Structure formats: structure tokens, C-alpha cells
Amino acid sequence: MASRVIVENVWPGTGDPSLAIKRVEGERLGVEADIYTDGHEKLRAVLLHRPPGGAWTEVEMSALGNDRWEAAVTLSGVGRHLFAIEAWRDRFGSWREEVDKKRAAGIPVDLEIREGLALAEAAGVPATAGTVTGAEVLEAMRRKADRADLVRSAEFLVRADRPAAAFAAWYELFPRSASGDPGRHGTFDDVVARLPAIRAMGFDVLYFPPHHPIGRTNRKGRNNSLKAEAGEPGSPYAIGAQEGGHDAVHPELGGIEGFRRLVKACAAEGMEVAIDFAIQCSPDHPWLKQHPGWFAWRADGSLKYAENPPKKYEDIVNVDFYAPDARPGLWNALRDVVLHWAEEGVRTFRVDNPHTKPFPFWEWMIAEVQERFPDAVFLSEAFTRPKVMQRLAKLGFTQSYTYFTWRNTKAELTEYMEELAHGPMREYFRPHFFVNTPDINPVFLQTGGRPAHLIRAALAATLSGLWGLYSGFELCEATPLPGKEEYLDSEKYQIRAWDWQRPGNIIAEITQLNRIRKENAALHDHLGIQFLNAWNDAILAYARFTPARDNLLVVAVNLDPHHAQEADFEIPLWQLGLPDHASVTVDDLMRDARFTWTGKVQHLRLDPAHLPFAVWRLSGV
């Protein structure tokens, strides 16, 4: 407990060294700490780093002033890195400093030289009265001398993910709606046929809801009706039937061979597949008979349906993670489901409602999977209280759904981005901005028409490294179940067919946004952001930039889908080190135009009838 050398306030961290901060492979990781000791002796400190599968190495830390020290390492290798700090009292360095001071003051140092020689001898460093104050002995002593009063910090975990974990555009669809005919169940091969169009829009990840056999008991009908009519497909979230459970493929989608063809076709397009990991079971799931000890049976021998009184999900029962036989049986089986699909080539898992399952399960399971598949990515679909969402990110989820979908005003968006980009969450919570999902048809989209869809797409695509949409958004489809934030005739319960070139679509704008994202490193995460003064509460303006400021964008969005808005606004000349009267070259990235701005305050007008946002790249003239 009590030590002479103190190492504290180590940064960055999550508050618990065993819960990883998140970075991307290849990034530099800068580490700082308060390091000091009593008395006047000099200190030395090193940053220790262990990459995945590698050995510990060390790099010297340097003092920043006010007892703050820093060093940096490069995170080579996807996986779990560790860092730690060692600090100690530098006896020989202190001795040298004293000798130098005394010589400078003309004070004899004969006795000090004898003491220095004794230090060198103890360290096994050859030295004479003539060489002991020289650079060579100093360097040898730095390498060989004992580290006096050595202290070592805790070991801090860092998760280095592959770049796509931090930067990707997701496209979500229901494969069974891919046939183009509401009367014919779509297959993975139908999805393969859609891939070129999806890729052409610039999406990187193809994500779909559970692809497993769907239960028949209490199957839901269209619009979540309690009883399905004959021939209705049911909700894919009612997982498991006589055809199999979480490791099986719904036969009508094309079976495992169809799945493999889709995974392969995605790879050929430069995309990847993300699947849905939803732990609940339909009452027909094979596990109920094979492993009754994984469930919580009631006093009357029945199983409880999933519920949130008075709401009830009659087509779903839940496993019990702490049932008599659940450990290790159920836990291993769930991990093995993920490993099974990883072996089929899937590396990205969107996890349904993780906040209703035990924290310890996720921490264990994600570590187990990433041990075998270091490039595995887990997206947390938890829409719940802030601290629970933060915890899931800390314990291992690579990415997280967010409140973005419900942040519409300038104040809301500014506050939320400040929290994500500049608060403690920036170290471990990687936001994924979905503009809609099969469960969320936001009122803003329902009521704002095509301009609203353009506004939300522009915000998501330029505020976050990760963004996604659920198909239909590009067609501005937002017909609600009346009075609800849900879609009418939701694909969750029925097969739909769409005209993918429907008039009024925003495919061209989405395509251009995704192109801008790829070409501008400033948009590859959510971290480099500064909100700009714009004297109109309907206009949100922000700068997006790389740490080196070698890529600087200004985005302006009219948040009002119904009226044109205009405003004076400030352009961030200071980010380029320029004075307020300077000129900059501006590339309008949506309109493919180039011009010059002179002076810090400019004027803009954004008309939702045309394009309610602008993306400009600024560079020195």
C-alpha cells in the first residue's frame, strides 16, 4: 500500500484496469500518469506494453511538468493489449544532477565522485573518476542499475479492433422479403442478387435478423397479432423449431448451403455479413426437451413467457442463466453457437437485448470468442439506462446502439455528441448510429418525409464512424402503425416486397454520403468534432477533423424538414492555425463544387426541398 513512488491517475482508462479501453489496430496509444515521490530525488518511468501473443516491452516516459508523465506505443495486432507503468527513484541520475550543480557552483566534488564510483561498481558498470560523469556511464547505468523503490501500476487492458469495428456502414434487411414477391418467401440467393445494389450505395456490412427455424407454438401474425393465420411466417425472433435451434438455418431461406453462398458473395463484394444473436427460444426450441435444466420451470410445470407486465411475448421463453444445469452447459452452448457461426465465416454479431442477460455471461463469452477469433465484433442492442449501456461497452461489446435515434434538436444532438466524443465514454463506448430499425420508426421520419430522411442520414453518416439503416429508409418508407413508433405491416411478422427504385428515394444522396465517408479520414470515427457557432437554432454546424488536422470538414444540417433555414456561422479557421480574416479553399462534397471563403463568419441557407445539409472540406489556399 504505502510506497515512496506514486503512480496514479493513469489515463486513458475505463475506471477499472481489467475492463478494456477501445482502440483500432495500428493506432498510437498515448498514456499519461501522475508520477512523483517524496524528497528531491529524480524519477524514471517506463511504459510497459504487451501486444496480443507477444512479450512485454518498455519505452521511457517523459515528464510533461506538474508531475505528469507520458509515453506512447503503437498497437500492432488485433486483440487484447496490456499496458502498465513502472517508476523508480533514479539514484545515479540524481547523483549526476547534484554533481553538475556543484561543479557549476564551483564546489569541490571529490567525495561525490567516490560515491558515484560506488554506485557504478554496485551495478557492475565499469567507470573511473574520469569517466563516471560521462555520457557512456550514464547510459550504461540507465540500462543496468537497480530500480530503487520500484513501483508497478495495475495492468490496463486495451482492446485493439480491426478498422471495420470502428468505421463501417451497415445495411439491414429481412432476407425473406428479398424475393420481390410478397407471396414467395425470399432466400439467401435472392439477397445475393440484391448485393450489387447495396454495395453500390456504399455499404460495408449486410445485417439481417435471426436466420434460424421459427417456432410454431403461439406464432405471431401480421402486425404482432396474437395468432398467426395459416401460412404466416412468424417472427424470426421466435427461435427454434423441430428443424433445429440457434445453429440451424431456417429451411425456407435456403439452408446452410444458401447461407454459405451469401457469406461468399458478400466477401466477393468486399462486404461482410453480420448476424443476429438473440438468446430467447420459441417454445418449440430443441433445448426445452434436450436441456430442461437450462430453464426456470414454474410451480405448475409450465415455463414463463417473456413478459414486461402487462406486455407479454407469447412466442418466446427465456433460458435461465442461473438454472441448476446452466453452468457450464448453457453458457458453453451459447458460446458455441457464436463459435459455430464464426467458423462459417461470420465475424460480426449484433446481440439482441444484452442488458436483460447477465453481465458476467457477456464478459466471459466475448473474451472466449475473441480468444479464438480476435477479429470478432459484437454490437450491443441495448436501449436502456445510461449506466447499463456503458457497462456493456466496458465489459466487452465492440459497438453500441445509442440514443441517437431520439436526438433531434440542436441542443440534444450537441449534448449527446459532447458526451460521446469528449466525456469518459470516448475511451470505451463506440457508438453505432442507426437511423431506423425494424423496431424503431421514429416520429421525426414519420412526419418529416423525404427531407427528414436526408437530415437523419447526413447526421448519422457524418457524426459517427458507424452508421446503419434498415432497408426501406432509402425509399423514405415510414408508414407507422398508428400512434406508435413502429412500422405498419412490419417485416418482423410478414413478407413484404419493395420497388427498390421507388420515386422519391434518396439512394443517390446515401451513395454520396458513403463515398464522402470513405474518402475523408475525419469521418472514420466520432471523436474529432467541434460544434460551431451558427446563429439559428435550426442549423447544426460542426467541424470534423483528424488528430493531425490533415482532413477538416464542416458539416451544416438544417434540422427543420419543413422550412428553409439560413444562418451566419463560424468556420473553424483556428483548426487550421489560420487567423480570423484568412481565406480557405472549400470543396462542396455533395455538390462537387470548389470555391473560397474569406473570413471566419460565413452565411448559409439550406432548403429541405432540395438538400437540407452540406458537407464542405476546408484546406489552406
Next chain:
Amino acid sequence: MASRVIVENVWPGTGDPSLAIKRVEGERLGVEADIYTDGHEKLRAVLLHRPPGGAWTEVEMSALGNDRWEAAVTLSGVGRHLFAIEAWRDRFGSWREEVDKKRAAGIPVDLEIREGLALAEAAGVPATAGTVTGAEVLEAMRRKADRADLVRSAEFLVRADRPAAAFAAWYELFPRSASGDPGRHGTFDDVVARLPAIRAMGFDVLYFPPHHPIGRTNRKGRNNSLKAEAGEPGSPYAIGAQEGGHDAVHPELGGIEGFRRLVKACAAEGMEVAIDFAIQCSPDHPWLKQHPGWFAWRADGSLKYAENPPKKYEDIVNVDFYAPDARPGLWNALRDVVLHWAEEGVRTFRVDNPHTKPFPFWEWMIAEVQERFPDAVFLSEAFTRPKVMQRLAKLGFTQSYTYFTWRNTKAELTEYMEELAHGPMREYFRPHFFVNTPDINPVFLQTGGRPAHLIRAALAATLSGLWGLYSGFELCEATPLPGKEEYLDSEKYQIRAWDWQRPGNIIAEITQLNRIRKENAALHDHLGIQFLNAWNDAILAYARFTPARDNLLVVAVNLDPHHAQEADFEIPLWQLGLPDHASVTVDDLMRDARFTWTGKVQHLRLDPAHLPFAVWRLSGV
């Protein structure tokens, strides 16, 4: 590591649960934490508290919203308290909530009742279908049911000090200058004669530099000259001579009997003695011969003098805390010095330069002494880098010298007080504001005359619960060693005599300030403070208040000792819950006047030729 229930961000703390926060005996300690779990189950949490020498008790915590919980306990008993938090998943409470929801929704609960009865049976609580949802069973289950997924936080240390540790006015003097005759060495009995005057000024603590025998080797002469003339008394910080060391009394002060008479006389006046614990030794200290293994001998058999090249303190050598025989011999001996004086009735120890001695020594020694003397108080005299000063406070020092002495402008004082009162230091760093010391004759006092002394006295006395002065300040004595921040003819090296009623003294003002302090609880610590708008950078205005706002003062100080200054300023009507146009009754506590202010903005003028500050007490009309 991985648990289902999370307890984190516990407040208050020092960042390390084993390093105590500071409170005063009898205070309420409020504790908060983030507490949450996965899923929908309800939680319960208790705050555990163990007073000094007592047993653990627990009090239920309540939810504040956003997963923040709180509870409070009263800190009865001086010494080390511990608190911790336990939280668990409340199965029966969750069950009750579900039953209530279902009943409200008209859903049958027969099966739930059976499940509730099973829970009651498992806990040994008698219940029937008729009583299991009643208040009695709920209460019995709260007491008896197992705590599911129980987690317990770390144990957090709290140091509860006696009130005088947080609120006291100190008076420092050199006993040898107490005779009134520069030719006669003063004695403790001379100090006893001075006590009524010191007490009349309102001081609570009488503090003096080391009272031990003074070495003769390399004794310093007046104004720090290298060689004392015959008959010069030397610096009392050169501790130890043939007459004894740290546990002996300098014979010329009156020996141990004189010391005991002073301690007794102080107690009779309602004051206490604070002594100086300075670890260095004169070359004549008995320890050099008795315990050579406690010192770092040099290659030529000599001992190193204390130095800070090119400065050298030729009359002092330092012990070596890590010398071959230093542990446990030296450490125990130093502790025993403190215990010796504690047994002589001393409870307050001003510690000289603790930052140049090992952190682990202080942490150990203070704990050892306070184990036997829980009311012992240690004041850290460390003027060094912020993090080192903070560390000393965290590891156990009760009070700390500060940078106050060098904070003169409105911006400096505001920033420093915000850090002390509203930053993390508020939990563990108790500032002691000295206006001067034998080592510090600030330029502001040297150049500002009587008004400067009034300004600094008012600031110290109203900004901090602890303040002190070194005698001569009340006489406005500030003659410097030319070009230095030190006193000419310093009492550190010679005996002085003073006219204690010298014209121009500020005894009346100091007396009144100390009276105001005693009568106003708002001034009993430094925590309740808010700086007020005053539209003149030479005017510092602030509100001081108790947590309950039942005592509210406004202090205004003209920081310019040379010119009258005036300003509009805001009075804190909001602290009384009053609107901006309200009227308040104002007691002018320095001028003994009462009047009414109406409206938030008032005007003041402060003339240093009369009184450069004002202290007003505000109350509702």
C-alpha cells in the same frame, strides 16, 4: 471481477479507499454510488458503517434516479471510521412488484402466489396465500431473505477529527523572545504571562518552533550568518546537543517543568499548545553517537549536511530513513518522540518539511500515533508541488499549509478557493491559511503597510476554518531582509523584544475577526463559499454559508492597500431563496451596525485608510 450487481463511482473518496477522507466528529456523512444490475430485477443496497472501536451497522440506501443511490450516517467518535456498500438483487421485492403490476392489469396471479410462498418458505418466513403480499411478510423478507448476487464494495476510510482540527486560530511565537528584553532569553513562564493577551485576541492554539536543546557545531548567527558570535542562541531547528535531543527541553526555556507549566496554563485559558516536529539533527544530536546506523555516512566518514545546491544548511544533518539500522529503530524512535510529547499533553504537531521525508513513514507514523491518541492533529508544513502536498494530506496529515500566502489578486484567490472548496481536494485537504511565518514575510505585507495586514487577516480569517499568524504581524512588523521574502533580524537566529501595544497595531481588528469567526458557523470551515459578482477587479466579494443556509455572511475585501475602491456588487439573495428585488436585514459585524438592503445589486466603498474590508451577516427581514 465479473459480478451481476455493480457498485461503482462511490463518493466521497480520495481515489484510494485506504486513504481517508476528512470529516469532523458528529457530522453527517452522505455517501452516494452508482448501483445497478442487468435485467429488470429490483435492487437493494445498504451503507455499512463502522465507527472507531465499534461494530458494523447498516442503513438502507435509497435510489436517487439514474442508478445513483444514497444514504447517510452520523460520525460519532473521533478516529478512523470505515464505510462500505452492499447491494444485491431483491428477489422477493421483484416478485412483489410483478404481482402488483399483474393485479393492477387484472391478470391472474395464482401461480405467482405459489412462487412467493416458496420464496417465503426458503427464508423461513411464515406466510399464507392471504398474507404473502402483505406488509408484514414484506418486512420480514427484507430482514431475513438471502441477499442474492450480493456484492460488497471496498472499505472506505474516513478520518473524523475533533472540531478544533478544522476550526482554530493559531498564534505563533518564539518563546525565547517573550522576556521583553533582547538581552534575556525568554522562558515558558514568560510565555505564560503573555497568554491572557493572546487569548484576548481570540486565538485558540499557541504554536512555537522546536523547543529542544540547540546544537553548537556550526551554529548560525544573526540573519543566518555562517558563524554565531559567542552568546548567540542559534537556530532552534538545529535540534540536539549534549543536553539531549527531540525528547528534551532547551534548558534556557525552563526545562520540562517550565514546559508543563505552559501546557497547563494554556489549558486553563481554553487554548492548546502546538509543537514543532522537525526531524533533522544538529551535528551534536545524541543520536549521531548512539545510533550511527541511522545516518548515511559518506566515503570519508563524514555526514552530509542538509543542502539544496548551492545552498547549504551547515548546522543540520539529516537522518536516513533507509539506512541499515533505520528500520525499525529510527522509525520507532521518531514515533516515540511524538508519543512522548503527546503524553506531556500535546495533541497538535506542526511538522516541518514533511515532503522531504518518505511518504510511507508518515502514513505509518500518523496512524500509529492516532491509534493511541485519536485526537492528535498533524499540520503539514510542505510548500512544494501540488500533487505532493495533496498526497501528504491523503496519507494522513490533518491540516496543510497552502499557497494562500502568495495568492493576492482576485483571480488568484478565486481560482485557489474554487480548487480547495469545490474540487476533489475538498474531501481530504484541510487548508490552514497563515498570513506570515518566520520564513515568509510576503512582499504584499512588506510594501502594503497596515492596510495590507488588515486585508490579509480578513481574507485568512474568513476564507478558511484554520488561520494563523506569526507574532509581530499584529504589530504590522514587516521589515525585510533587503530583496528577500524574509524578516530582518529574524527571531530564527536571535532574541527579539517587542512593544505589544505599538502604535498602528491591528489587535482590535484581529480580535473582532476572531470573535466573528466564533459566532458564525459559516466560517468554521472553507467549504461553503460562493464568489459574488463585483464590478471592480480590486474588490473581492464572497458569500460564506452553512449547508443549511442558517448562517449567511457576505465578505467584501479591497485587495488594493493603497487606494480606496468602490464597486457595484451582487448580494446572494438566492442563497436565502429570495427574489432579486427582496429586502434583507444586514448586520455589519465589524462596525456593529444594522440596516436593510433592497435588491440584488448594492454599492460598496472600502477605504484602506480606515478599514479595507467588511463582513455582513444577511437574514430575512
